[in-house]
Amino acid sequence: MALVFLCLAIFSYRSLEAQEKTIYCGSDAYLQHQQSVDPNLDRTLNEVAVQTRLATSTVELRSRDTIVIPVIFHIIYQNELDNLSLALIESQLEALNQDFLGLDPSRDMQQYPQIATPYIKFIFAPYDPNGKPSTGIIRKKTDQSSFTRRGDAIKFDETGGSDAWPRTDYLNIWVGVMEGGYLGYAQFPGGGKAATDGIVINTRYFGRRSGTSLGRTAVHEVGHWLNLQHIWGRGCQEDDGVADTPNAEYPGYGCPQERETCGNRDMIGNLMDLSDDNCMNLFTQGQVDRMRAQFAPGGFRESLLYSIGIHPKEEECNGCEGNPPPEVTCPAPQNLSFFIQNGYFKASWEGMAENYVFQLKLPFMNQWIELSRSGKDIAGYLSGFTAFEARVRSVCGSEKSDWAFFQTSSSDRKSSSPTGSTFTVRPNPVGDIAQIEWMPIDFHYIRGETTLREIGKHTYLSLYNTNGVRVYHQACQDEQSASVNVQGWSAGLYFVLLTDEQGYPIHRAKLMVH
Numbered sequence: 001m002a003l004v005f006l007c008l009a010i011f012s013y014r015s016l017e018a019q020e021k022t023i024y025c026g027s028d029a030y031l032q033h034q035q036s037v038d039p040n041l042d043r044t045l046n047e048v049a050v051q052t053r054l055a056t057s058t059v060e061l062r063s064r065d066t067i068v069i070p071v072i073f074h075i076i077y078q079n080e081l082d083n084l085s086l087a088l089i090e091s092q093l094e095a096l097n098q099d100f101l102g103l104d105p106s107r108d109m110q111q112y113p114q115i116a117t118p119y120i121k122f123i124f125a126p127y128d129p130n131g132k133p134s135t136g137i138i139r140k141k142t143d144q145s146s147f148t149r150r151g152d153a154i155k156f157d158e159t160g161g162s163d164a165w166p167r168t169d170y171l172n173i174w175v176g177v178m179e180g181g182y183l184g185y186a187q188f189p190g191g192g193k194a195a196t197d198g199i200v201i202n203t204r205y206f207g208r209r210s211g212t213s214l215g216r217t218a219v220h221e222v223g224h225w226l227n228l229q230h231i232w233g234r235g236c237q238e239d240d241g242v243a244d245t246p247n248a249e250y251p252g253y254g255c256p257q258e259r260e261t262c263g264n265r266d267m268i269g270n271l272m273d274l275s276d277d278n279c280m281n282l283f284t285q286g287q288v289d290r291m292r293a294q295f296a297p298g299g300f301r302e303s304l305l306y307s308i309g310i311h312p313k314e315e316e317c318n319g320c321e322g323n324p325p326p327e328v329t330c331p332a333p334q335n336l337s338f339f340i341q342n343g344y345f346k347a348s349w350e351g352m353a354e355n356y357v358f359q360l361k362l363p364f365m366n367q368w369i370e371l372s373r374s375g376k377d378i379a380g381y382l383s384g385f386t387a388f389e390a391r392v393r394s395v396c397g398s399e400k401s402d403w404a405f406f407q408t409s410s411s412d413r414k415s416s417s418p419t420g421s422t423f424t425v426r427p428n429p430v431g432d433i434a435q436i437e438w439m440p441i442d443f444h445y446i447r448g449e450t451t452l453r454e455i456g457k458h459t460y461l462s463l464y465n466t467n468g469v470r471v472y473h474q475a476c477q478d479e480q481s482a483s484v485n486v487q488g489w490s491a492g493l494y495f496v497l498l499t500d501e502q503g504y505p506i507h508r509a510k511l512m513v514h
């Protein structure tokens with residue numbers, strides 16, 4: 001009898017846990033709500049997506065330079081018990097650093113070759129926005145017994161929460177009792193206003209406790225804050241925007257040994273799934289690239305690299321008037337010329353400097369993308385874009401000239417240049433042979449260097465059916481075209497993917513077989 005009772009007790013505990021897990025993460029619903037109340041958000045999200053796409057095409061992101069992020073914890077409590085101890089807050093910071101610095105030995109037991117370390121470190125913000133020393137912790141007593149995702153009341157002083165510190169300089173982590181069993185939610189890059197940027201963690205799941213609450217709710221939410229989607233995307237058909245995470249049909253819970261959906265083994269252990277905390281411990285290279293892309297030039301989180309939370313502003317200079325300004329010894333480039341057609345562009349200039357900085361800005365981006373050059377020209381391919389702004393300046397030692405702007409509106413149609421689309425699949429729909437062609441070069445930027453990527457060496461062409469099953473695979477050595485015989489294939493939609501030698505997507509297209 002005692003045994004039966006024990007089994008029942010365990011059973012009900014597990015089903016309770018499963019029930020909680022089904023409403024685990026509010027980030028997707030939060031984003032949907034933000035989009036519904038702010039129609040301008042789509043534009044910002046689009047910008048972030050383009051920047052992420054450009055930046056993740058560079059392997060330079062795979063640096064081991066650690067990115068340091070100052071964190072401000074807002075501990076909001078009504079009940080003294082929820083005024084969490086310093087030790088518990090420290091344990092949360094450790095849990096973040098364990099996964100973002102790749103320090104968990106259990107990760108090495110995982111069999112996936114694509115496991116990678118973000119090299120992102122979180123510290124208590126040493127300075128506040130006014131440059132005063134800070135503990136990185138704000139504690140506030142509230143008259144709210146609990147908070148909801150939709151109201152965001154936890155993020156504002158006047159609604160019983162705590163105002164955000166500037167998102168350009170800090171990661172805001174709000175901790176409070178949440179209604180409805182939510183573990184937490186995050187604001188995606190560009191997914192809401194500055195005043196609400198950050199993550200919210202339910203007090204009960206904050207910090208390293210025991211069993212299935214080891215601080216990984218915050219790890220998962222910071223993943224969203226750095227633009228990661230859930231690993232299951234929106235089912236088998238729509239993935240998470242990351243090439244090296246296997247598709248999954250739905251979130252995984254608990255800690256199973258094996259699970260298979262979408263015709264492949266699910267990546268149990270990925271921190272963007274919903275497994276138990278003691279069961280998740282890995283990010284993939286694709287996820288790491290996506291997160292680090294947020295810190296690349298023009299990235300949504302780039303300003304954190306220069307945070308006033310770590311490097312407070314210097315005092316204003318009083319009494320520096322005595323020194324006359326130095327003479328102009330670094331003239332701006334001259335005789336600028338610019339050509340653009342069908343996405344291909346070429347810019348050139350003249351000057352005497354040893355180095356130049358070239359910048360361009362896509363029509364709906366707020367920030368300039370920067371490229372350093374020792375030469376006096378630059379060419380590249382920006383698929384899908386017909387116009388953008390461009391400017392260049394000289395770099396003479398530590399001195400920089402004024403910007404010189406290119407006349408980018410008119411194009412010289414007499415110049416010879418590659419034309420046409422950068423990746424074509426013809427005919428489409430197809431019944432027998434599909435001819436697939438791509439350009440030998442693609443626009444490509446790496447922090448501070450290089451402008452062109454040559455495509456054609458060691459690329460791989462793959463076709464997938466709508467179940468995510470690869471039905472065709474070919475290595476392309478120095479070729480920019482392939483013929484795929486689809487005779488005998490089932491009619492329907494296929495996805496064409498061209499990847500580089502490291503498996504990174506260069507081009508995607510859809511192919512209809514009839």
Ligand SMILES: [Zn+2]
Nearest residue numbers: 025027220230
């Ligand atoms: Zn989530």
